[in-house]
Amino acid sequence: MKWIASDIETYAKEKEYVDTIVVPLIPFGLENNLKGTVSAGEYISIISHELERQLRGRLLLLPPFTYLNSEPMEEKVKRLAEWHNEVIGNGASYVVYLTSDVEWKNAEDRLEDTLVWLPSIPLEHMDNEYKMETVSTQVKQVLQIVTKKWQNSPK
Amino acid sequence: MAKKNEVTRRQFLNYTLTGVGGFMAAGMLMPMVRFAIDPVLKEGTEQEMVPVMDVSEITKEPQRKKFKVDQVDGWYESEVEQSAWVYKDEKDEIVALSPVCKHLGCTVDWSSNAAYPDQFYCPCHGGRYTKDGVNVPGTPPLAPLDVYKMKVEKGKLYLGKPEPR
Numbered sequence: 394m395k396w397i398a399s400d401i402e403t404y405a406k407e408k409e410y411v412d413t414i415v416v417p418l419i420p421f422g423l424e425n426n427l428k429g430t431v432s433a434g435e436y437i438s439i440i441s442h443e444l445e446r447q448l449r450g451r452l453l454l455l456p457p458f459t460y461l462n463s464e465p466m467e468e469k470v471k472r473l474a475e476w477h478n479e480v481i482g483n484g485a486s487y488v489v490y491l492t493s494d495v496e497w498k499n500a501e502d503r504l505e506d507t508l509v510w511l512p513s514i515p516l517e518h519m520d521n522e523y524k525m526e527t528v529s530t531q532v533k534q535v536l537q538i539v540t541k542k543w544q545n546s547p548k
Numbered sequence: 549m550a551k552k553n554e555v556t557r558r559q560f561l562n563y564t565l566t567g568v569g570g571f572m573a574a575g576m577l578m579p580m581v582r583f584a585i586d587p588v589l590k591e592g593t594e595q596e597m598v599p600v601m602d603v604s605e606i607t608k609e610p611q612r613k614k615f616k617v618d619q620v621d622g623w624y625e626s627e628v629e630q631s632a633w634v635y636k637d638e639k640d641e642i643v644a645l646s647p648v649c650k651h652l653g654c655t656v657d658w659s660s661n662a663a664y665p666d667q668f669y670c671p672c673h674g675g676r677y678t679k680d681g682v683n684v685p686g687t688p689p690l691a692p693l694d695v696y697k698m699k700v701e702k703g704k705l706y707l708g709k710p711e712p713r
């Protein structure tokens with residue numbers, strides 16, 4: 394389900410079925426490598442929406458966790474822990490972070506949840522068919538990670 | 549005598565003003581008329597059917613086929629990807645089912661759970677449907693999968709909107 398009013402209504406009603414939270418981690422900064430930052434973020438946002446479409450009955454896609462490129466990792470980890478507490482405190486069992494920012498790889502062991510890192514693939518010059526193909530193969534992998542988590546506790 | 553063919557200043561103004569006025573009136577009326585008859589127009593224009601695959605490719609085993617449809621959502625129009633499970637049933641009739649689970653909307657997969665081969669399986673809460681799309685009692689979904697409107701033309705399968713049964 395998405396972070397939109399109509400979906401949240403269903404979420405509130407069917408909360409017991411929605412135990413997984415997905416948070417895209419998206420960096421921001423206007424200094425160097427502007428284009429790279431933007432396309433990496435765009436890529437993750439496409440992937441998260443597609444993932445949501447496939448598994449919308451059991452997961453809630455939150456608005457992205459955004460941060461300045463220059464923000465120190467400890468700060469980010471601390472802020473993200475607050476998000477974690479908020480959602481876990483409200484009944485979610487699994488939290489999945491999606492990002493293509495390598496920095497998070499180094500912090501993985503400090504996160505309490507599943508981090509899925511995907512290399513960002515530049516989609517802008519692909520034709521539509523190929524774009525869909527690429528996105529769907531990537532999403533399939535994320536899907537497997539998520540459903541594997543579920544297998545241990547079917548709801 | 550020359551006067552006869554010449555347009556007087558008054559006439560000129562009259563013409564132009566009626567012209568402009570008429571134009572304005574039309575501008576105001578047209579949307580009203582459109583609002584009034586729009587539903588009728590909509591009913592008449594069939595939801596666009598999209599070619600999905602060659603009929604010869606259709607097998608007894610359901611295949612997932614993706615296709616794109618234009619969707620107007622509020623103020624922006626976008627291309628959305630849709631998919632269908634397409635197969636031929638025992639009577640050799642083509643069936644195209646929507647993969648959207650009737651419980652909470654996840655995408656169902658064909659025969660993906662080893663314990664339930666030959667069923668559609670929903671990875672979210674274990675919802676199941678038999679091959680004809682009918683929900684298996686005792687699993688979360690309470691209705692059968694939607695069926696796509698379809699037509700066959702020149703050996704191609706066209707799909708329209710998925711409709712509840």
Ligand code: FES
Pocket residue numbers: 450451649650651652653654670671672673674675688689
């Ligand atoms: S969404 Fe398919 S079983 Fe719940």
